[in-house]
Amino acid sequence: MSVLLLDSQLRPARVSRHATASRRLRLEIPGLLGDRHLARRVEGAARALPGVLSATADLRSGRMLLRYAPGAPLLSRLREEPAARPGRWDAPARRPWVSRRAAQALPILGDGAAPPWHHLEVAEVLSRLGTSEAGLDPLEIDARLQRYGSNSVDQADERSRLAILSDQVANLPMGLLLGSAGFSALMGEAVEASAILLVVGANAAIGYHIERKNQAILSSWRRLEAGIVQVIRGGVLHVVSAAELVPGDVLICVAGDVLPADARVIDSRRLACDEAALTGESEAQRKGVAPAPRGAPLAERHSMLYAGTMVATGRGRAVVVATGGDTELAKVRRLVETAQAPAAPLTRRLESLGDGLAALSLGAAGIAAAAGLARGRSLSRVARGAVALGVAAVPEGLPVVATAALVRSMQRLHRHGIVVRRLAAAEALGTVTVICTDKTGTLTRNEMHLDRIDLGDGAIDPGTIQAAPDRLLEDPASLLLAAAILNSDVHVQERGGAERPHLVGSATERALVDAAHAAGLDGAQLHRDYPRRELRERREDIRYVLSVHDTVAGPIAFVKGAPAQVIELCDADWRGPLRPEDRERLLRRNDELASAGLRVLALAWKRIDRPDAEDHASGFTFLGLAGLRDPLREGAKEAIRRARSAGIRTLILTGDQPRTAEAIARELGLGGGSLLAGELAALGDAELADRLAKAAVLARVTPEEKVEVVRLLQRRGQIVAMAGDGINDAPALKVADVGISVGAQASDLARQVADLVMAGDDLRSVLVAVGEGRIVQDNLRRSLRFLCATNLSEIAMVLGAGLVGAREPLGPLQLLWINLLTDTFPALALALEPGDPEVLDRPPMRPGEAVLGKGEVARLLRDGMLLTAIGAGAMWIGGPGLVFASLPAAQLAYAVACRAPSRTMGGRVAADRRFAAMVGGAAALQLVGVATPGLRGILGATSSRPASLAAFGAGLLLPLIAHGIPAFEGERRSLRIVRHGRSIESSSEGARP
């Protein structure tokens, strides 16, 4: 139970403890923590209550103790109330109860117990909400605001700086490095520890900077949608902030309004809403007062308006039934919050590689320590050897290299108008095997367009029609377009500077009016010449709109609507009277257009002989059929074709009608059947998977079902990318391996949860991103092969020396120098290599495939042993000093053998220069290390300078001789591609070195 102590108190106090025997009452008072002034005020207010003996507020606990006398019946009846959010102290109550009588009488809404508003009659809705068509009493608003909370939905939290920073450090490679740094510090090796920490800091700083920059870009895109609304309160029209809406408010809706809350329609005048963002329905939905069936899905509740959707046409009134967190929009948001984004494939693979390296490092360190102790070495020397092995095993440069490859890819994607929000997603794209895509707004433009006109003798392109405004009634095509303008309820808003006027109305009527304007008709002039006297809307059984207009020659009428009914009204067309076979011909024309996926409307007109005639059910002259469609986005068809050739399947998930979705699938060239979401629940897992494998379209899918389909595909081992733009796509965007928000008009929520955000509408960019992901994979594989082989040679050297009792060939600081500088630069160059031109002509990497295949592991073991042999030779000839000079040089030369094939996508010259600069830079650094007196001292280079230089030269030459010249490697790879065709194995051997 809660208590309101002060008038100015926004949130009531909660009874957190009531000890009735001792008559002690503990009240938890919001905002009391540390607020002395509030403490004094509530103490004063409480002491003034009858029966209160003492009141003591505690600033540390935020609670007040009330002790009351035995004769205080009001206080003794107060009951304890559990905390609103267990575990979160002083969390703001979402829906506080108030002690006011008025507020206590308010109905309880939401939380699953909400009545089926769409199914109830208007009178019952008003009665249950305690309101009327004249709206709420303004005096009641405060109580309702306290009871139901303000009408706002918490924005999905942005990741805090701290969270971003901790993510950069909390991973296995960083953990191993931090462990090595700690161990070095314990051993008193301050320089080593500092150097390792410097690497950790640099990696964290790079990752942090990138993620913050992306977040800033996305924040700048966020649209401000909170606005003002018109409501009726106490019979008077008020303009209030959308946040102040409460259940029971009567909302005025007009075309163009974005709805601020869920509401039940109580009055509709051609009211229609565009609900594509919430349900995926491509056409505006008519809204009326008639109750919808109890079990109707969201998309078919024609008596309801939903927050976040837009009024497309008409006007009306609706009573608010849910605000803030109780709206359907908020429920989708909650679904997003509870969904877990999967780890990126790269992260998973690098984690398993890291685990392997850690195990190798520990095993090698254990063997070396045991051998050292058996030989009677001191503990400090054994520990130094263990640190050396730890440092040798970890590819310290890997995080920098992986980040650089991903950042490079991110930059390239940015040039294509794609912002990468989660860096690893850039690589995950390369492994995608299925692209699930929303239809409305993603594959199509979500913009109706007049595609075909058929005057009864064949379809023609409306773009070829030149209207004749001066002889409208004689020219059938001009009259059809004029009828489209006069019979529609579209408002034209001229915008200064804009090329075309802005049209407000339903998508279908906007498309008709737009086409008529494009053909040369002047809508404003037509409305002046043919003023509308009457407009009769569609009804349950009458599926056409009738308008009556005055002309100089007497009134005329137009009808526009369902072809079967309109043709039934006609007894002639422009050629003459309609015979039964003519009607059949027109109906066949209608079927042809409908089967091509068009939404078809028929138009007809007639002169009205008697001005007082009321019945307009016959005597019309058929004008023609208008076929409309939501056109495909630019590049959608090409994108699907390229996805297929890249071995990626495309599946359309839409909330729209199956017929519309199937037509789009056909247009896109997607083979396979369609499945209705309703059928999914009835199928068993095996059958569902089988049907899903064959389907190209899933229609009438809710946000929850989209999530389920994505998860089902993931359970079957697929790597799923989800492309969408609406609020209803957001949960699936989050659970998919890669979520892609498409288009500038994408909802804020979709953009917030997506991994990749596309600013443009061209879907081919998605395939460009997939190609980039594959290039990143190839390059990371090259870098990994290089880093693993070089680290292996170092481990083998250190471990081998420990086992045979030789001197330590490389110290921890020398290993760090090699791994951080001379190894990282070539690895970076390999990570930035240009891509294979056929990167999209091969199948994706098999899900679960290791980052390095068996063949690659065998090859890197062979290469690692070759490098070890060079180091061992140097050790035998001149001791540890020569190893430090020759082994890094050999590793640098080995980088040349790891390069991409010479036949790559553009930029080869730039790549060659970059590679030469980076490897040359690393070689120069190594030369400085072995030849500069100061550095030689720090690094412990013990051999003479000429011997070191000679060893350096020999180290550079030997791997090149062993591996052959790079051009030969490239040609050999190209030959393999041709020989093996396009199988995964051949491409992994051929395109991946």
Added chain:
Amino acid sequence: MRFHFPSFALGYGAGAGSVLLAKHLRPVLLELATAGYRFVDAVVARTAMKKEDLEDLVAEARAKAHGKAAETHH
């Protein structure tokens, strides 16, 4: 005192780094400090509440015991 290059490099790096990163580090430090304060406040609040709960418990027990005793005397 002898010039020690590694110490000089570390000192210079730390100084230059802090100047360059100050703009970015400040918000992070602010969040870190805020989180710290919140944690301390939560611990203090929890402790105070537990202490109050204990007081209530003792007072309730005393009241019940005395109530029983009074009833018995009567």
